[in-house]
Amino acid sequence: xxxxxxxxxxxxxxxxxxxxxxxxxxxxxxxxxxxxxxxxxxxxxxxxxxxxxxxxxxxxxxxxxxxxxxxxxxxxxxxxxxxxxxxxxxxxxxxxxxxxxxxxxxxxxxxxxxxxxxxxxxxxxxxxxxxxxxxxxxxxxxxxxxxxxxxxxxxxxxxxxxxxxxxxxxxxxxxxxxxxxxxxxxxxxxxxxxxxxxxxxxxxxxxxxxxxxxxxxxxxxxxxxxxxxxxxxxxxxxxxxxxxxxxxxxxxxxxxxxxxxxxxxxxxxxxxxxxxxxxxxxxxxxxxxxxxxxxxxxxxxxxxxxxxxxxxxxxxxxxxxxxxxxxxxxxxxxxxxxxxxxxxxxxxxxxxxxxxxxxxxxxxxxxxxxxxxxxxxxxxxxxxxxxxxxx
Numbered sequence: 001x002x003x004x005x006x007x008x009x010x011x012x013x014x015x016x017x018x019x020x021x022x023x024x025x026x027x028x029x030x031x032x033x034x035x036x037x038x039x040x041x042x043x044x045x046x047x048x049x050x051x052x053x054x055x056x057x058x059x060x061x062x063x064x065x066x067x068x069x070x071x072x073x074x075x076x077x078x079x080x081x082x083x084x085x086x087x088x089x090x091x092x093x094x095x096x097x098x099x100x101x102x103x104x105x106x107x108x109x110x111x112x113x114x115x116x117x118x119x120x121x122x123x124x125x126x127x128x129x130x131x132x133x134x135x136x137x138x139x140x141x142x143x144x145x146x147x148x149x150x151x152x153x154x155x156x157x158x159x160x161x162x163x164x165x166x167x168x169x170x171x172x173x174x175x176x177x178x179x180x181x182x183x184x185x186x187x188x189x190x191x192x193x194x195x196x197x198x199x200x201x202x203x204x205x206x207x208x209x210x211x212x213x214x215x216x217x218x219x220x221x222x223x224x225x226x227x228x229x230x231x232x233x234x235x236x237x238x239x240x241x242x243x244x245x246x247x248x249x250x251x252x253x254x255x256x257x258x259x260x261x262x263x264x265x266x267x268x269x270x271x272x273x274x275x276x277x278x279x280x281x282x283x284x285x286x287x288x289x290x291x292x293x294x295x296x297x298x299x300x301x302x303x304x305x306x307x308x309x310x311x312x313x314x315x316x317x318x319x320x321x322x323x324x325x326x327x328x329x330x331x332x333x334x335x336x337x338x339x340x341x342x343x344x345x346x347x348x349x350x351x352x353x354x355x356x357x358x359x360x361x362x363x364x365x366x367x368x369x370x371x372x373x374x375x376x377x378x379x380x381x382x383x384x385x386x387x388x389x390x391x
Contacts (some may be wrong), residue, residue, distance in 0.1 A: 029080060034075055038072050039072075041068075046062075046063045047064075113347060115343040116345075124146055125146060127147055128147045129147075129306055129341060146320065146348055148308040149318045149320045149322070149345060152309065155223055155317070156227050157291065160228075160234055161284070171235075172238070172239050173246065174189070176246040177268050193235075196235065202296040202300065204230070204233050204297050205229045205298070208226065208301045209300050212301070221315065221316040222314060223313070224312045226317065226319075229298070233291050233297070234290065237287035237290060238283060238287050241283025249271075249276050253275065277367050281363060282364060285356060292349070292352065293353070295321040298322050299322050303316035303317075324346045324349070328342040
C-alpha cells in the first residue's frame with residue numbers, strides 16, 4: 001500500500017526588498033575652502049616669522065611655502081587618502097621648482113628695468129655717446145648715448161645671421177634628405193656639430209681674431225671678425241633646430257611628391273622646406289637671441305669704441321653688451337653717468353631681444369597663414385564644398 005506523502009514546500013528566507021542606496025562613485029575630496037584657508041594660515045605664519053621673529057623675507061617665504069605644502073598634504077592624507085596626498089605633494093614640488101626657476105628671471109628683469117629705465121630715452125637711443133674736452137671750462141664732458149652700439153649690434157648680428165643661416169640650413173638638409181645616416185660623412189658632420197655646440201664663446205672670439213690677424217695683420221679689430229665669431233656659435237644651433245624640424249615632416253608628403261614625378265630638389269624646396277618653415281624660423285630666432293648678448297667674442301674680435309662706426313671691415317665697433325660691460329668695468333670721469341649708461345644699454349638689449357622674438361613669431365604666423373591660404377586657393381570648388389560639409 002503506497003501512501004502519498006504530501007511534501008511541504010521549502011520556504012525561502014525573508015529578504016529585504018527595499019531599494020538600496022547607490023554606491024559612492026566619487027572619492028572624498030577636500031572642501032573647496034580648505035586649501036585657501038591652509039595657504040592663508042601659512043602666509044600668516046611666514047609674516048609673523050618676518051615681522052615678529054626677525055627672519056628675512058626669503059626665509060619667511062620659504063617657511064610659508066613649506067608650512068602650506070605640509071598642511072595641504074596632511075589634510076589630503078586624512079580626508080582623501082594616501083594616493084591623492086602623494087599627488088598633491090608632487091604637484092606642490094613641481095610648482096615650487098617652477099617658482100624657483102622663475103624668481104631669478106623676474107628679479108633680473110626687475111633690476112634691469114628699475115636701474116635702466118631712468119636713462120632710456122629717445123635721445124639716449126639716437127645719440128652717439130662718448131667724452132669730449134670742453135676748452136672753456138677745462139672739463140671732460142660725458143655724453144650719454146647708445147646709437148653707435150645699436151648700429152654695431154644690428155650690423156654684426158645681421159652679418160652673423162647671413163653667414164650662419166645658409167650654412168646651417170644646407171647642412172641640415174644634407175643630413176636629413178641626402179646623407180646616409182651610417183656613412184662616414186654624416187657621422188663626421190654630426191660629430192663636428194656636437195663639438196661646435198660646446199665651444200666656449202671666448203674660444204670662438206680668439207679663433208676669429210687669429211684668423212683676421214693672419215689675413216689682415218696684427219690688431220685687426222673689425223665687426224666682420226666679430227660676426228665670424230658669432231657665426232661659429234650660431235651655426236650648430238641652426239643645424240640642430242633645422243634638422244629636428246625637417247625630421248618631423250611626414251614621409252608621406254615626400255613620397256607623394258616623388259610619385260607625381262617631382263625631383264628630390266623640387267620636393268625639398270617646394271614641399272619639405274615650406275612645411276618646416278615656421279619651426280626653422282623659430283630655431284633661427286633662438287640662435288639670434290643666443291648670440292646677440294655675447295660679450296667676450298665681440299670684445300676680443302671687434303674691441304670697443306665710443307666713436308660711431310658703420311664699417312664692419314675697418315676698425316673697432318661697439319655693441320650693446322660690450323657697451324654695458326665697458327661702461328661698468330671701465331667707467332669714465334663721471335662714474336655715476338657711466339653706470340647709468342651701462343644699465344640703459346642692458347635694458348635696451350633686453351628690449352631688442354624681445355622685439356626680435358615678437359617679430360619672429362609674427363613672421364612665422366604670417367608665413368603659416370599664407371601657406372594655408374595658398375592651399376585653400378588650390379582646392380577646387382567641389383573639394384571646398386565637401387570640406388565645408390564634412391569638416
